Amino acid sequence: MLIYFSALFMNxxxxxxxxxxxxxxxxLLRGVQEAGAEIREPAFREDAxxxxxxAHDKSYVELVKKLCEKAPAQIDGDTYVSRGTCDAAVLAVSAIASAVDRRETALIAARPPGHHAGFVGRALSAPTQGFCIFNTAAIGALxxxxxVxxxxxxxxxxxxxxxxxxxxDLLYISTHQHPYTLYPGTGFPEEVGAGRGExxxxxxxxxxxxxxxxxxQAIDEVVxxxxxxxxxxxxxxxxxWDAHKDDPLADMRLTLKSYLYVFDAVLKMQKPIIFLLEGGYNRDVIRRGTKALIRLVDHGEFAPGETQTETDHHTRNKYLEVMREVKNYVGRYWRL
Ligand SMILES: [Zn+2]
Known part of the structure; x- marks a missing residue:
């Protein structure tokens, strides 16, 4: 698997x-080395x-450019801008566009992350942009x-x-910790899309x-x-990687078993997959997860190195309740 990485992503x-x-x-790079994969420096694209x-309104793009010039700066309480932020963020965009052109499975090892960045920055009703600058995934999709x-x-x-x-009418599927219990407070089942995107x-x-x-089970029954x-x-x-049980910012109980299960299921579709780094704050999980991902893609090796976790009774009841709701909405558009 090809890894897109540049030292500019560290700036x-x-x-x-x-x-x-x-x-x-x-x-992440330590994981790449342990698994042995080719690293490619993405080239800056003129059209980046x-x-x-x-994906973003011009006014927001101009704001970010301005903040990069006068950095260090804050977009909000969570989201910072440094001198190197614009070069890093726009190189991530270059990388995903190149990966899309190449139509092959790759990992984009870029920062800053992007999935909380909306049309004009702060998305929907979120209090902040949650560390994100440009929405690389959405840009890649568009x-x-x-x-896609x-x-x-x-x-x-x-x-x-x-x-x-x-x-x-581009598919967006998200699994996440319930919005009542975690930033950004959206992602309810009834948010099904609108217009052509319904x-x-x-x-x-x-x-x-x-x-x-x-x-x-949720992967098998819905995703x-x-x-x-x-x-x-x-x-x-x-x-x-922040749905892992050892992540400091969230409260899920997943191990790398869940991650590899999803990767494996999607790989079996035999389509190009662009893995794009978003969150994940336990450094050891990033390293081990990256290594396991590459070993799976390159050698078909399913080796999470962790014992599967089982959900407690109380949480299971809550899960069943929310999944009934999910299936009710999703089942209006898809056979489950
Ligand atoms: Zn996250």
């Missing part, structure tokens, strides 16, 4: 101690700034066009991606403390059936 630097920091990529405007699916397995709902793609926005919120057993019926020609995976 998005926080002005104070922050979970979304450059060393996340050091740990124009591609940013596929650039790829017809037949975005599968978002970050623990947080990709409110920015949802907002940008909401009226498009039915193409699929939210699978899960109660905190959901374990591998029920996560895998994969929808994805298979949509039959994408390209899948973009918004890959956040």
């Amino acid at each position: 998005h630097t926080p002005p104070y101690s922050h979970p979304e920091a450059p060393d996340r990529l050091d740990h 700034w124009r591609l940013v405007e596929l 650039y790829a066009g017809e037949g 699916a975005v599968l978002d397995i970050d623990v947080h709902h990709g409110n920015g991606t949802q907002e940008i793609l909401y009226e498009r 039915g193409y926005n699929v939210n699978v919120p899960l109660p905190p403390r959901t374990g591998d057993d029920l996560y895998i 994969m059936p929808v994805l298979k019926q949509y039959d994408p020609r390209l899948v973009i995976v918004s890959l956040g």
